[in-house]
Amino acid sequence: MSVVDVDLAGAVEGAAAHLYVWSLKDIPQDLRDALADASERETSVTGRRVLSTILRNVEVADTERNLVCQDTGIAVYTCRVGERFPLHPARIYEALKAGTERATLEHPLRSNAVHTITRENTGPNTGHRLPIVHWEFVPDWDGLDVKCVPKGSGSENMSFLKMCVPADGVRGIKQFVLESIVGAGGKPCPPGIVGVGIGGSADYAMYLAKEAIARPIGTRNPDRHVAQLEDELFELLNETGIGPMGLGGDVTVLQCHVEHADTHMTLNPVAVNYQCWAARRATAHVSASGDVEYDREA
Amino acid sequence: MASHRITFPASEADIRELRAGDEVVVDGHIVGIRDRTQIRIFDQGVPPPLDLSGALLLHTAPNVRKVGEGRYEKICIGTTTSARMVRFTEPLGAQYGVRAICGKGGLPDEAIEPMRRLGMVYLAIVGGAAALETTQIEEIEEVAWEELMPECLWKFRVRDFGPLTVGIDSHGSSLYHDVQEQAQERLKEILARI
Numbered sequence: 001m002s003v004v005d006v007d008l009a010g011a012v013e014g015a016a017a018h019l020y021v022w023s024l025k026d027i028p029q030d031l032r033d034a035l036a037d038a039s040e041r042e043t044s045v046t047g048r049r050v051l052s053t054i055l056r057n058v059e060v061a062d063t064e065r066n067l068v069c070q071d072t073g074i075a076v077y078t079c080r081v082g083e084r085f086p087l088h089p090a091r092i093y094e095a096l097k098a099g100t101e102r103a104t105l106e107h108p109l110r111s112n113a114v115h116t117i118t119r120e121n122t123g124p125n126t127g128h129r130l131p132i133v134h135w136e137f138v139p140d141w142d143g144l145d146v147k148c149v150p151k152g153s154g155s156e157n158m159s160f161l162k163m164c165v166p167a168d169g170v171r172g173i174k175q176f177v178l179e180s181i182v183g184a185g186g187k188p189c190p191p192g193i194v195g196v197g198i199g200g201s202a203d204y205a206m207y208l209a210k211e212a213i214a215r216p217i218g219t220r221n222p223d224r225h226v227a228q229l230e231d232e233l234f235e236l237l238n239e240t241g242i243g244p245m246g247l248g249g250d251v252t253v254l255q256c257h258v259e260h261a262d263t264h265m266t267l268n269p270v271a272v273n274y275q276c277w278a279a280r281r282a283t284a285h286v287s288a289s290g291d292v293e294y295d296r297e298a
Numbered sequence: 299m300a301s302h303r304i305t306f307p308a309s310e311a312d313i314r315e316l317r318a319g320d321e322v323v324v325d326g327h328i329v330g331i332r333d334r335t336q337i338r339i340f341d342q343g344v345p346p347p348l349d350l351s352g353a354l355l356l357h358t359a360p361n362v363r364k365v366g367e368g369r370y371e372k373i374c375i376g377t378t379t380s381a382r383m384v385r386f387t388e389p390l391g392a393q394y395g396v397r398a399i400c401g402k403g404g405l406p407d408e409a410i411e412p413m414r415r416l417g418m419v420y421l422a423i424v425g426g427a428a429a430l431e432t433t434q435i436e437e438i439e440e441v442a443w444e445e446l447m448p449e450c451l452w453k454f455r456v457r458d459f460g461p462l463t464v465g466i467d468s469h470g471s472s473l474y475h476d477v478q479e480q481a482q483e484r485l486k487e488i489l490a491r492i
Binding site for chain 1: 473
């Protein structure tokens with residue numbers, strides 16, 4: 001089939017429009033299971049009240065076909081583009097932007113996008129450099145994966161970066177993550193997913209932390225040193241007693257994910273990005289011929 | 299920990315009965331408010347066109363559909379992080395007689411003293427639980443300052459709104475303060491052993 005016959009831009013735009021709304025309404029199964037588990041193991045009265053309300057809310061969102069949370073966030077997409085996918089990333093970006101606008105106007109969704117200085121609304125969840133798109137390029141492949149992660153401001157405001165020094169070691173990393181989550185208290189809507197990015201550079205560590213929050217619950221980093229850090233942080237964070245919505249309790253986080261990059265011998269960056277309990281994400285697999293398959297669990 | 303049902307607008311006596319940790323379910327009318335709304339009231343000195351005496355304020359910026367001149371239908375209404383707006387607590391109570399603030403994530407300790415002195419409470423809602431919250435809002439009765447959309451002043455009629463948890467009461471007690479103090483202690487213990 002010739003690429004001229006296929007409206008790939010239209011397919012990507014449609015996928016973005018669908019993903020944005022769908023991710024806001026239908027949270028992934030791994031998250032539903034983690035919330036149910038949390039509700040089982042929580043012992044504090046206020047914590048149990050919060051978690052049972054969360055579970056009721058997820059059910060109501062299903063039956064009413066409504067948004068789980070009113071904060072439609074900033075639309076963040078991660079694209080994995082095969083080297084032989086026939087639509088250039090410049091056009092993919094345009095299609096994602098058009099899809100975001102379409103979803104916002106057609107549903108309609110609250111538009112959160114403002115100019116950073118004037119605070120005036122810039123468009124239907126779009127603006128200068130909005131939506132945010134991260135790119136990964138895959139050799140020997142002709143497909144495209146688009147993951148949509150609408151990021152609410154309550155959790156995004158609880159983002160932290162520290163340039164630890166090598167002498168701080170892994171202990172310095174753990175300390176910074178623990179202090180960040182205790183300091184955040186109830187503001188980022190716990191219990192959620194703590195994303196940690198280590199290594200690389202200041203900006204890349206924060207990007208990695210964002211990648212970490214978008215991973216399904218139950219996954220572990222393939223690097224055993226990093227996976228061990230994930231296990232340790234998960235245990236320690238739940239010893240802090242911050243609890244559901246910061247009202248005190250046993251469950252402070254549903255999971256802690258760590259992503260890493262190798263770094264300079266004198267650098268030890270650590271970034272924390274929080275994802276609220278309504279950890280929304282949804283993926284579309286787009287083929288070179290424009291077929292779209294939706295995937296809630298990726 | 300007791301359970302209460304309160305109809306707003308409420309009296310000081312109603313509010314003084316509440317203790318940190320208690321559960322509250324709300325009926326009656328509540329007023330939606332947010333950052334820009336309060337910046338206009340206090341920093342720009344524009345008095346709010348809705349009566350706030352005895353009111354429960356909700357930190358919100360709803361998803362709505364316009365259905366006529368000044369008339370809106372709910373789509374999804376939830377609650378935003380309160381801490382950003384803590385500096386308005388004292389003047390809301392002192393100048394306008396507000397009795398309760400409902401939001402998520404809590405207010406910092408600087409809210410404790412004015413709430414004690416003025417007879418106000420902070421009611422914690424479950425952040426993100428907007429689908430449920432929307433079903434408890436019966437109608438959007440009034441909207442003022444539409445040009446601040448979605449950060450207008452909203453008057454909602456609610457039924458069975460909650461469950462809410464008293465996060466800060468009018469007797470000087472704050473769950474957020476207590477949880478934070480305890481967590482800082484635990485953090486010290488953890489850091490001593492890792």
